[in-house]
Amino acid sequence: MSQLVQRAGAVVFATAVLGWAIGAAAQSGDPLPSWNEGAARQAILQFVETVTNEGGADYVAPADRIATFDNDGTLWVSHPLYVELVFALDRVATLAPQHPEWRDQEPFKTVLAADHKDMADFTKGDWAQIIAATHGGMSTEAFLEIARAWLATAKHPRFDRLYTELAYQPMREVMAYLRASGFRTYIVTGGGQAFVRAFSERIYGVPVEQVVGSSMVTEYEYRHGEPVLMREPEEFFTVNHDGKAIGINLFIGKRPYAAFGNSDGDREMLEWTGAGDGVRLKMLVLHDDAERAYAYGPADGLPDTKVGAFSQALVDEAKQKGWVVISMKNDWKTIFAKPPQ
Amino acid sequence: MSQLVQRAGAVVFATAVLGWAIGAAAQSGDPLPSWNEGAARQAILQFVETVTNEGGADYVAPADRIATFDNDGTLWVSHPLYVELVFALDRVATLAPQHPEWRDQEPFKTVLAADHKDMADFTKGDWAQIIAATHGGMSTEAFLEIARAWLATAKHPRFDRLYTELAYQPMREVMAYLRASGFRTYIVTGGGQAFVRAFSERIYGVPVEQVVGSSMVTEYEYRHGEPVLMREPEEFFTVNHDGKAIGINLFIGKRPYAAFGNSDGDREMLEWTGAGDGVRLKMLVLHDDAERAYAYGPADGLPDTKVGAFSQALVDEAKQKGWVVISMKNDWKTIFAKPPQ
Numbered sequence: 001m002s003q004l005v006q007r008a009g010a011v012v013f014a015t016a017v018l019g020w021a022i023g024a025a026a027q028s029g030d031p032l033p034s035w036n037e038g039a040a041r042q043a044i045l046q047f048v049e050t051v052t053n054e055g056g057a058d059y060v061a062p063a064d065r066i067a068t069f070d071n072d073g074t075l076w077v078s079h080p081l082y083v084e085l086v087f088a089l090d091r092v093a094t095l096a097p098q099h100p101e102w103r104d105q106e107p108f109k110t111v112l113a114a115d116h117k118d119m120a121d122f123t124k125g126d127w128a129q130i131i132a133a134t135h136g137g138m139s140t141e142a143f144l145e146i147a148r149a150w151l152a153t154a155k156h157p158r159f160d161r162l163y164t165e166l167a168y169q170p171m172r173e174v175m176a177y178l179r180a181s182g183f184r185t186y187i188v189t190g191g192g193q194a195f196v197r198a199f200s201e202r203i204y205g206v207p208v209e210q211v212v213g214s215s216m217v218t219e220y221e222y223r224h225g226e227p228v229l230m231r232e233p234e235e236f237f238t239v240n241h242d243g244k245a246i247g248i249n250l251f252i253g254k255r256p257y258a259a260f261g262n263s264d265g266d267r268e269m270l271e272w273t274g275a276g277d278g279v280r281l282k283m284l285v286l287h288d289d290a291e292r293a294y295a296y297g298p299a300d301g302l303p304d305t306k307v308g309a310f311s312q313a314l315v316d317e318a319k320q321k322g323w324v325v326i327s328m329k330n331d332w333k334t335i336f337a338k339p340p341q
Numbered sequence: 342m343s344q345l346v347q348r349a350g351a352v353v354f355a356t357a358v359l360g361w362a363i364g365a366a367a368q369s370g371d372p373l374p375s376w377n378e379g380a381a382r383q384a385i386l387q388f389v390e391t392v393t394n395e396g397g398a399d400y401v402a403p404a405d406r407i408a409t410f411d412n413d414g415t416l417w418v419s420h421p422l423y424v425e426l427v428f429a430l431d432r433v434a435t436l437a438p439q440h441p442e443w444r445d446q447e448p449f450k451t452v453l454a455a456d457h458k459d460m461a462d463f464t465k466g467d468w469a470q471i472i473a474a475t476h477g478g479m480s481t482e483a484f485l486e487i488a489r490a491w492l493a494t495a496k497h498p499r500f501d502r503l504y505t506e507l508a509y510q511p512m513r514e515v516m517a518y519l520r521a522s523g524f525r526t527y528i529v530t531g532g533g534q535a536f537v538r539a540f541s542e543r544i545y546g547v548p549v550e551q552v553v554g555s556s557m558v559t560e561y562e563y564r565h566g567e568p569v570l571m572r573e574p575e576e577f578f579t580v581n582h583d584g585k586a587i588g589i590n591l592f593i594g595k596r597p598y599a600a601f602g603n604s605d606g607d608r609e610m611l612e613w614t615g616a617g618d619g620v621r622l623k624m625l626v627l628h629d630d631a632e633r634a635y636a637y638g639p640a641d642g643l644p645d646t647k648v649g650a651f652s653q654a655l656v657d658e659a660k661q662k663g664w665v666v667i668s669m670k671n672d673w674k675t676i677f678a679k680p681p682q
Contacts, residue, residue, distance in 0.1 A: 063548060140590055197594055207404060208594035215591060220583035220609055227612050229590050242561035249481055249570050250556060251592060253538055253549035268561055271568050 031177035034170040047281040062182040067258040071189035074262040077166040079294040091134040136233030147198040189213040190240035245272035263308040282323040289329040372518035375511040388622040403523040408599040412530035418507040420635040432475040477574030488539040530554040531581035585610035604649040623664040630670040
């Protein structure tokens with residue numbers, strides 16, 4: 001054998017070893033380790049394979065790979081009450097000394113009495129008053145600091161962990177997998193855009209410019225000659241129900257190829273996503289795991305907790321339109337990431 | 342000389358040749374070939390060098406590299422009238438057969454008479470009526486098609502070229518240079534977000550999700566069972582003056598490190614940018630080139646055309662705050678890209 005042939009043989013051998021190593025790495029690198037085998041996991045894997053297959057009929061160019069995620073109940077825990085409302089209630093208590101009038105004024109009086117039974121009956125108008133009083137009247141930068149300070153210490157009553165530790169691990173894996181597949185992952189939340197921006201990068205890897213959420217009227221003012229943006233006690237734009245599709249058009253301007261929700265408020269986002277051509281992934285997280293998390297519907301006889309509703313009408317539409325329902329109980333191996341040691 | 346030394350010598354020689362070649366390539370690869378030597382060009386080069394210098398005190402992480410650009414008069418021609426208003430006037434004529442009442446109704450009567458002298462006196466209210474009638478009452482997708490069809494044929498009266506060929510070549514180079522340096526380039530326009538999205542990717546390389554602009558109230562409706570987003574004849578959010586800083590916070594959530602404008606409507610965007618810490622680039626395009634383009638102020642004795650104002654107060658603030666004024670006449674070698682052959 002000539003030296004040349006010897007060398008050529010070595011190259012072939014090295015290439016074969018490298019190919020095996022890459023294959024093994026890809027096999028061991030399951031992008032969704034917290035998902036059980038099943039239709040939901042399969043739908044995600046199949047979707048990504050289809051839209052990234054460059055020769056395929058359903059290939060999607062990277063510039064158009066947009067995925068949108070609801071936040072409360074889809075990406076992190078939202079029970080027994082939306083995290084941001086817990087923040088608002090805590091803030092009412094913090095601000096109370098500056099508002100002696102709240103002692104006799106609803107809904108603040110009930111909040112300050114910590115009367116959870118009566119709070120359950122709060123109307124949308126009551127909550128709007130609480131949001132206005134706690135989310136307005138400061139600069140955008142001051143609000144960010146207030147939200148971050150609260151998130152750094154406030155703990156969930158049942159799990160006794162920081163709220164930011166209660167993101168759903170399987171959904172974080174989906175987000176990371178989609179990003180590794182060329183997608184940009186947006187949060188489209190009925191919650192406050194500014195509140196979610198306070199932690200989106202850290203716990204989901206979503207930069208603030210990819211957070212679409214409800215916002216307050218904001219004014220440009222000068223303090224000591226420097227410009228500030230002041231948050232007024234009035235909502236500007238609500239990103240829920242129809243507002244999710246409208247917000248996607250306003251902030252992104254492209255129709256998502258994948259959308260994830262967990263309640264009736266996400267219906268229009270999934271419809272808008274599904275009305276596009278080609279292959280689109282539409283998924284709903286069903287909270288059917290009272291043991292490890294919470295269970296609520298009212299679909300399928302699950303209790304109606306009034307904190308996010310998964311109605312029978314939503315189930316019916318999902319079936320009719322081929323939306324995939326994720327069972328927290330059956331599809332997820334783990335709910336939350338392990339606590340840092 | 343041993344073979345080893347010979348080889349080492351060859352390596353040293355090859356490295357020297359390669360180093361020279363890279364240096365020569367860098368020298369010939371001027372990122373701003375349409376800019377004359379001068380303070381404006383130097384400010385851009387110096388800024389990029391400073392914020393991308395990883396060891397330096399003013400280094401900016403790629404995630405925070407945001408640059409914002411006004412559109413009309415900063416990125417493309419805006420005289421004798423804003424391009425989008427020419428579009429709106431053309432559309433009034435197109436829609437007139439369906440609106441016989443316009444024959445006797447202002448401001449439409451004046452538009453249909455093509456009375457340019459009287460149109461010069463249109464109030465903001467007149468223009469709002471024209472925008473409502475021409476930009477509302479169709480789906481978001483239908484509007485995109487209408488805008489694209491118009492842009493494909495409408496020509497500028499003086500230059501006899503498509504409006505999309507009248508982007509300023511020096512500014513396109515700045516955008517490309519910033520993107521090559523890790524920046525994301527956003528358009529922040531008082532014009533219609535949907536109108537600018539119709540061409541932003543093609544002529545500026547700016548994807549639609551990086552266009553912040555004025556928008557119409559939008560409604561989610563169903564047509565033949567499919568969802569559509571309908572543009573209502575009512576403005577939702579105006580991105581001008583204070584609305585530019587507010588819009589940057591709403592859509593991006595990060596303070597720009599570089600901002601480019603050309604009129605009093607960009608003042609707050611430059612102030613907001615400049616109020617951040619570290620090194621920030623604030624630039625204003627002064628239209629002082631009547632020969633190759635247009636000349637207007639009223640600063641520096643330039644004529645007041647009412648289509649974009651560069652006031653003396655803006656000049657004074659620029660001087661006081663170290664904003665760099667770009668002279669189209671002196672700083673730009675060319676104004677528009679050469680027509681395709």
